[in-house]
Amino acid sequence: MTAAGGGAPWWRSAVIYQIYVRSFADADGDGLGDLQGVRARLEHVRDLGADAIWLNPFYPSPQADAGYDVADYRDVDPRFGTLADADAMIAEAHALGLRVIVDLVPNHTSDQHAWFQAALAAPPGSRERARYLFREGRGAAGDDPPNNWSSNFGGGAWTRVTEADGSPGQWYLHLFAPEQPDLDWTNPEVHEEFESILRFWLDRGVDGFRIDVAHGLAKDPGMPDLDADGGFAAGGPARPGHPHWDQDEVHEVYRAWRRLTDTYPGERTFVGEVWVATPAQLARYLRPDELHTAFNFGFLLARWDAGAMRVAIDDSIQELAKVGAPPTWVLSNHDVTRHVTRFGGGDVGLRRARAAALLMLALPGGAYVYQGEELGLPEVRDLPDELRQDPTFARTGGAQKGRDGCRVPIPWSGDAPSFGFGPDGAWLPQPADWAALTVDQQVGDPSSMLSLYREALRIRREHPALGDGTMTWLPSSPTVLAFRREPGFVGAVNLGTDPAPRPEATAGLPVLLASGPLPDDGTLPGDTAVWYDGRR
């Protein structure tokens, strides 16, 4: 199967719908989403018009970081179902014309993984410890951590173990929670294990992998202190020279993986979660013999401002073109504040989110839609602290609220929680006013966010100019971004608050789709996007 209208591989223009399994649909009534729930709701994704789904981790896990602490990479957590459910889910998605991408977490395992348990039981210097990053502490008695690196979730990045004889022992590195020990990617055994895991899921029919923390696997072997003066803070996009992000050695890993997936039929694909500071750094992961695509966090982080968006768009397109990779576009995911809220919340946020969707879906390349954005869900800001599960909350002593607010379960139907999410409640409470945002409420309403996404994706599938390809900017007023794509498509979005003149190039063109009402006076209202039929 290739993209409509050409021989280009499907992943160059795919719209991929992110399913956050624990919050999508709950079939067994434990309040947590599961694979049977996913299976029951796949038609929603098909009807939306996406090409593929990406599922966040559903593997056996103590859930210290919502499944990003994997205890067994070749099974399904009983909370989410069974391997048979995963097989059925893959087959049913395929039957609906949806490809399936699963999450791969190679930077760290769970502390409950058999390898880490064996490492704890084995002495310093053993083969078991060599799969992780164990080091002696500093100071005469080794009481201080080996360096000053800190965890992405707050606190230090090293935890000390107690040796078998009861004495205080070595320290191990965890760039995330202590329950997520980092693997040592200089160890060939680690490479072999992950290639075997890739094969396990490829043989079960998955179409690709989303690679967690893809920029983090290799560490500077000297493990130097982070130099605050050099600007190498623990979090945030990594600048070149950082000792534990974006080290050159990661590229060899992806070259080997690419060689492996290329032996499989069916255009299997990788998407990297690569948090780096510049599109030029990102492009190095997308050289022809490495990953196929990566998330575009520059676009996600851009302010709702014509200048900022234009720079984010131009930089991505230009840098990725140098390596022949298609850009992708993303507005939200399970780690960031939902964009309705980021763009101002309320009616303003919704208007901007509608316009942003039309912008994103008209740009060259692929796009990611995070479950719930097609419903216009806002961030839930008032979750009770005692229900928060993101480790960030506890590890920062509540200073950072964490990511639970974008992970609240999806409202499907009905007028009271759990809004059809499951038969018996939801692991995080849904706001009562989500009754107006359920899929059932929106499906028959032509003015709803869901109808806008469906219509946009329908046009995108049918229009030969959309998806993979190129674009050219058209002259416009300062708050407006206008662009042309061949053959015969013009897009315009006004990121200002006030109405602006419509770009001259749109004069007389029929409207294909607009994110909001268009007045007859020739202006483009603020926070509004339009797709035009540019065939002349």
Ligand code: NOJ
């Ligand atoms: C990125 C994932 O998206 C996030 O949810 C997770 O906490 C970290 N990686 C650590 O695995």
